[in-house]
Structure formats: structure tokens, C-alpha cells
Amino acid sequence: MEVIIDALPYLWEGIQVTAYVFVIAIILGFIIGLIMALFRLSPLWILNWIAKVFIDAIRGTPILVQLFFFYFGLNSFDFISLDRTTAGIITVAINAGAYFAEIIRAGIQSMDKGQTEAARSLGLTGTQNMRYIILPQAFRRMLPTFTNQAIISLKDTSLLSVIGIADLTQQGQVVIAATFKAFEIWLVVGVMYFIMIYLLSLLSSYLERRFELR
Amino acid sequence: MTMIEVKNLKKSFGQLEVLKDISVDIKESEVVCVIGASGSGKSTFLRCLNRLEDITGGRVSIDGDDITEKKADINKIRQEVGMVFQQFNLFPHKTVMENIILAPMKARGTSKEAAVKKAQELLAKVGLNDKADSYPNSLSGGQKQRVAIARALAMNPKIMLFDEPTSALDPEMVGDVLEVMKQLADEGMTMVVVTHEMGFAREVSDRVLFIDEGLIVEENEPNELFSNPRHERTQSFLSKIL
Ligand SMILES: Nc1ncnc2c1ncn2[C@@H]1O[C@H](COP(=O)(O)OP(=O)(O)OP(=O)(O)O)[C@@H](O)[C@H]1O
Ligand SMILES: [Mg+2]
Numbered sequence: 001m002e003v004i005i006d007a008l009p010y011l012w013e014g015i016q017v018t019a020y021v022f023v024i025a026i027i028l029g030f031i032i033g034l035i036m037a038l039f040r041l042s043p044l045w046i047l048n049w050i051a052k053v054f055i056d057a058i059r060g061t062p063i064l065v066q067l068f069f070f071y072f073g074l075n076s077f078d079f080i081s082l083d084r085t086t087a088g089i090i091t092v093a094i095n096a097g098a099y100f101a102e103i104i105r106a107g108i109q110s111m112d113k114g115q116t117e118a119a120r121s122l123g124l125t126g127t128q129n130m131r132y133i134i135l136p137q138a139f140r141r142m143l144p145t146f147t148n149q150a151i152i153s154l155k156d157t158s159l160l161s162v163i164g165i166a167d168l169t170q171q172g173q174v175v176i177a178a179t180f181k182a183f184e185i186w187l188v189v190g191v192m193y194f195i196m197i198y199l200l201s202l203l204s205s206y207l208e209r210r211f212e213l214r
Numbered sequence: 215m216t217m218i219e220v221k222n223l224k225k226s227f228g229q230l231e232v233l234k235d236i237s238v239d240i241k242e243s244e245v246v247c248v249i250g251a252s253g254s255g256k257s258t259f260l261r262c263l264n265r266l267e268d269i270t271g272g273r274v275s276i277d278g279d280d281i282t283e284k285k286a287d288i289n290k291i292r293q294e295v296g297m298v299f300q301q302f303n304l305f306p307h308k309t310v311m312e313n314i315i316l317a318p319m320k321a322r323g324t325s326k327e328a329a330v331k332k333a334q335e336l337l338a339k340v341g342l343n344d345k346a347d348s349y350p351n352s353l354s355g356g357q358k359q360r361v362a363i364a365r366a367l368a369m370n371p372k373i374m375l376f377d378e379p380t381s382a383l384d385p386e387m388v389g390d391v392l393e394v395m396k397q398l399a400d401e402g403m404t405m406v407v408v409t410h411e412m413g414f415a416r417e418v419s420d421r422v423l424f425i426d427e428g429l430i431v432e433e434n435e436p437n438e439l440f441s442n443p444r445h446e447r448t449q450s451f452l453s454k455i456l
Contacts, residue, residue, distance in 0.1 A: 117266055118303035118362075122317035122369060123293030132316060137307050 004188055007175045014171030015192060021085065021167065022154050025092035029153065030146075032093060033100020038130075040105050051101065058098035063156055067091045071163050088160040096153040103145045107138040140211050147204035151197050158193070168192060215242045217277055217373060217404045218263060224271035225258055225428075232258045234428035236272070242372075243402040247415040247436070250425035251451060256408045259425065260375050263406065264295040277372055293321055296366030300378040302358040304350035304365070310337070311346040314365045322369065329368070336364040340394050356387025363394055374398065376407040412456060416440060424448045 039051035058066065071087035074080045082090070111134050119129040161170035172189040176182050218240040225233035232255045240246050248256050261267040262274060269282050281291050305313050314336065315329035324332075337343045340360035350358055359379055366374060376395065380388040392414050399405055399418050409415060415422050416436045424432045424439065424447075432445045440456070443449045 112303075114299060114301050114303035115305065118297075118299065118305070119317075120289075121264055121266060121292055121295070121297035122366070123289050123321040124317055125289050125321075128320050132320065133305055137305075140307070 003179055003181045003184055007179070007185060007188065010171045010175050011168060011188065011192060014166060014168035015196070017085075017165065017171075018154075018157050018167040018169075019196070021089055021092065021160065021165065022157050025089045025157070026096060026150055026153055028089070028093035029096030030100055032097030033104055036097060036101035037104035037108065040101060041108060055098045055101050058095055059102075063091065063095050064159055064162065066095060067159060067163060070094075084160075084163050084165050088157070088163065088165050092153055092156055092160070095156065096149060099149050099152075100146070103142055103149065104138070107142040107145075108134055110141070111138055140208075143204060143208050143211070147201060150200055150204075154197060154200065155193070216240070216275075217242045217244070218406070219275040220263075220272070221274075222272035223259070223262060223269065223274060225255075225262055225267060226270045232428055233262065233270075236425075236428070236430055238423065238430060238433070240404065240406065242404055244421065245399045245403075245405045245407065245419045247419040247422045248406065248408045248425060249410070249412075249415065249422060249451070254425045255428045256425055257377050260297075260377050260406060260408055263373075263375055264292050264297060266297075289321065293317075293369050294372045296369060296371035296374045298359070298362050298366055298374065298376045298379045300381050302350070302355070302362045302382070304358055304362055306350050309347050309349055310342070310353075310361050313350065313361060314368045317365070318368050332368055333364070336367050337361075339367075339397075340364050341390070354387060355383045356390045359383065359387075359391045360394055363391075363398075367398075373404045373406070376405065376409070378408050378410065380409070380411060410455065412440065424451065426451070 036051045036054055039047040040055070042048055042051075067088065070091050071082065071084065074087070075082055115133050115137070116129055119133045120126070124132070157167055158169040160167055161173065164170065166174075168189055172185050176185050179185070216239050218238075220236055220238045223233055223236040224231070236259060238246075248259065250256050258267060262269050263276070265274075265281050265288055273280060273282050275281065276291055276295060279291055280286060281288065305316070308316065311330065311333055314333040315326065318324040318329040318332065319326060334343065334346070337346060340363060342357060342360055342364070345353065345357065345361070350361065353361065363379075379395070380391050383391065388411070392411065395405070395407070395414070396418050407414075407419070419436050421433060422436045422439045423430050424443075424445075426447050432439065432443065432448045439448070440452065443452055
């Protein structure tokens with residue numbers, strides 16, 4: 001018990017790093033996903049192609065390889081110097097972005113065509129239709145799927161300990177190296193991840209109720 | 215004055231030639247009903263009039279503007295052409311009021327106050343002033359369709375297109391919607407109405423077009439067309455539905 005209490009300040013620091021990396025990465029990931037989804041649906045073949053290559057490349061490779069690529073790979077150029085946290089955030093953001101892109105694209109495509117026709121027949125432009133009619137409805141429907149991806153991305157942040165980011169997983173390792181209490185500490189770390197994910201799903205069900213589909 | 219001019223309009227979906235060669239002029243304030251069997255191309259014809267469908271050949275002009283031209287400002291032209299759909303297509307995430315004021319504000323740049331005032335007038339006109347803050351899914355079909363009409367009218371269109379506006383309604387709701395359309399016709403709106411309501415066609419329209427296999431087979435003023443169909447295909451169609 002004492003071991004655990006002594007470990008808490010270290011683990012709390014880790015939680016903060018995990019939360020920080022996760023929040024920034026998920027926001028960036030969402031923006032990337034939205035842009036790539038719109039590219040994917042664009043009639044311009046070049047945008048379409050960029051999005052397709054991006055999505056396929058990210059979904060077709062392990063996130064650990066992506067992390068090594070962004071941290072060690074890119075840093076091997078003299079003119080690039082990414083610190084660990086930046087490389088870590090980029091990795092999780094881009095990875096989430098590729099999955100978000102597919103979720104958003106599917107969400108937009110599943111909308112009733114009549115909505116677009118009504119909007120366009122009123123003289124709204126394609127952009128206005130997306131902004132006021134399609135995306136608000138599609139996002140509400142996609143919330144549960146977004147939450148799923150967010151949970152996956154939160155778990156993915158634990159991989160960042162591999163390049164030495166002081167996240168919850170890394171802090172757990174540090175404490176264990178000093179105390180040799182692997183069983184207790186990994187159990188506590190697991191519970192802490194579980195609580196974070198639980199809070200995330202609470203937030204999601206709150207948002208689902210708040211923006212209930214009418 | 216000609217409001218809608220259609221010349222040798224052709225429309226194909228891939229190999230399927232849906233509209234073969236349609237020419238018709240519709241005057242200002244004229245009410246034209248379009249009838250024909252399922253799959254004959256009535257909806258496609260209507261949707262070509264505001265370019266919801268890309269036109270394969272021929273020309274469509276709205277109030278003198280050729281909408282088939284590449285450089286035509288289609289959003290501008292659509293502001294002048296209201297459309298009412300069989301399935302209503304109200305925006306479910308917006309209240310009745312928001313449904314109506316969105317396009318005037320975003321497409322025309324009308325101020326919110328002016329848009330709301332206009333919307334209230336229109337809701338009163340279609341008999342739904344108490345529904346401004348309701349969401350579409352809490353309305354009956356007939357109420358939804360009247361909101362959809364108000365939404366289209368909020369743009370002050372020169373033309374209104376109706377694609378089977380009463381076909382998805384329970385029979386007891388049909389009358390309310392037809393009443394609103396009749397009032398609109400009396401006020402001088404130019405209207406093109408795809409419908410199976412032969413009573414409405416007979417009573418309200420100036421002209422009826424019978425479309426079959428992508429061609430206007432026969433057109434006439436309603437009494438003449440219904441009581442004295444000349445073409446054999448019109449006769450057989452009318453005998454099936456009357
Ligand atoms: N987007 C589309 N792609 C391919 N074929 C289409 C498309 N829209 C319509 N069609 C075909 O064009 C033909 C005419 O359709 P349209 O909807 O204009 O008929 P309609 O006269 O309105 O029939 P209904 O009375 O059933 O509404 C049909 O054979 C239909 O299957
Ligand atoms: Mg139809």
C-alpha cells in the first residue's frame with residue numbers, strides 16, 4: 001500500500017502528460033480527419049488521391065513504425081529536429097486523423113440525399129450545405145464512433161513511452177525500476193487508464209444526450 | 215411572358231435515356247401539372263428545371279437565364295426556383311423557424327429580423343403559426359409539407375416546383391396541402407406540379423402535360439385532356455387512374 005502511495009505523485013505527473021498529449025493529438029486528429037474526409041469526397045482527383053494515399057498509408061502500417069518514422073526517421077535529417085513530445089503528438093494525431101477521415105466520410109455519405117437536394121434547391125452553396133446541413137447532422141450520428149476512436153487513441157499514447165515521453169506508462173516503469181513492485185504498480189497504472197477511458201465515455205454520453213438526434 | 219423555356223431537353227443516366235426530347239414553354243403565373251406513369255421521367259423533368267440533375271442535351275432557361283450554360287450562376291438561379299419534395303426533406307436538426315430562415319439569411323443575406331418576420335407571415339399563411347419552435351419530427355406529414363412550402367416561399371421565388379407533394383401523406387392531410395397550393399396559384403405563382411391528384415389538376419391547373427417514355431405525348435388544358443384525350447397512350451393511362 002505504501003509503495004502505491006509513494007508512487008502516486010510520479011504517476012500523477014504521468015497522467016498529466018498522457019492527458020496533455022491525448023487532448024492535443026485528438027483535436028489535431030479531428031481536424032486532419034475532417035480535411036481528409038472532405039478531400040476524399042472532393043471531385044478534384046488530386047485532393048481525392050492525396051486523401052486516399054494518406055489514409056491507406058496510415059491504416060496499412062503499425063503505429064509503432066509511424067512513431068519511429070516521425071521521431072527517428074525525420075530527425076535523421078539535419079534540418080529537422082522534433083522533440084519527443086512533438087513527434088509523439090504528431091504520430092497519434094495523424095493516426096487518429098486517418099481513422100477519423102474514414103468515419104467522417106462514411107457519415108457524410110450515409111446522409112439522406114434529400115437533405116442536400118433541399119439545401120441546394122434553396123440556393124445554398126455546396127459549402128453552406130456541408131456546414132449548416134450535412135456536417136451537424138452527420139457529427140451527431142458519428143459521436144459513438146468518434147468515442148471509440150478516441151479511446152483507441154488514448155491507449156495508443158502509452159506507446160509513446162517507447163521514445164521516452166514521461167507519460168503514465170513511462171512513469172510506471174520508472175517507479176518499478178526503483179521499487180521492483182511490478183504487480184502493484186502495473187495494476188494501479190491499469191486502473192488509472194481505465195478511469196480516464198471511463199471519464200471519456202461519460203463525456204461522450206453527455207454529448208450524445210446534449211445533441212440528441214431529433 | 216415566358217418564365218420557363220425548355221428546348222429539346224434530353225437526359226440520360228448512363229445508357230438509360232429518360233428524357234428523349236422535351237420542349238415546352240411555361241408562362242408567368244401559369245400552373246402546369248405533369249402526369250404520367252411511374253418511371254416515365256416526371257421527376258427527372260422537374261429536377262432538370264433547377265439543375266438538380268445535370269442536363270444531357272438541349273436547353274433550359276429560367277426567366278431568360280440559360281441554366282445549362284457552364285458559367286450560369288446556378289445558386290443564384292435556384293434562389294428563384296423553389297422546390298417541394300415528396301419526402302419533405304426538412305432539416306431535422308433545425309426548428310421550423312430555423313428551417314425557414316436559413317436560406318434567406320445565408321443565401322440572400324437577409325437580416326435575421328427580416329427573415330423571422332417573413333417566416334412568421336408564411337407560417338400564418340400555411341396555418342402553422344404555433345409551430346415555429348417545433349422540430350420537424352414532431353409534426354404530421356401534412357404539417358411538414360406545409361413547412362416545406364413555407365421554407366421554399368421564404369426565398370421569394372419566381373417559380374415553384376412540386377414533385378408529388380401529397381403522395382406521402384395520409385389521405386386526411388392531403389386537402390390542407392392542396393389548399394395552400396391552390397392559394398398560391400390564385401396569387402399568381404408560376405407552378406409546375408407533378409401530381410396524381412387529378413382533381414387538383416382539373417381545378418387549379420391551366421395546362422396538363424402527359425409524359426410517357428421521356429416524351430410529352432399530349433398537352434392540353436385540363437378539362438379537354440381529361441375528357442377528350444386524343445392520344446391512345448393518354449387514354450390508356452387515364453383509364454387506369456380515373
Ligand atoms: N439518379 C438516377 N440514376 C439512374 N437512373 C435514374 C436516376 N433517377 C431516375 N432514374 C431512372 O429514370 C427513370 C425515370 O425516373 P423518374 O424518377 O423521373 O420517374 P417518375 O416519372 O418521377 O416516376 P414516379 O412516378 O415513380 O416518381 C426511371 O427508370 C428511374 O429508374
Ligand atoms: Mg417521381
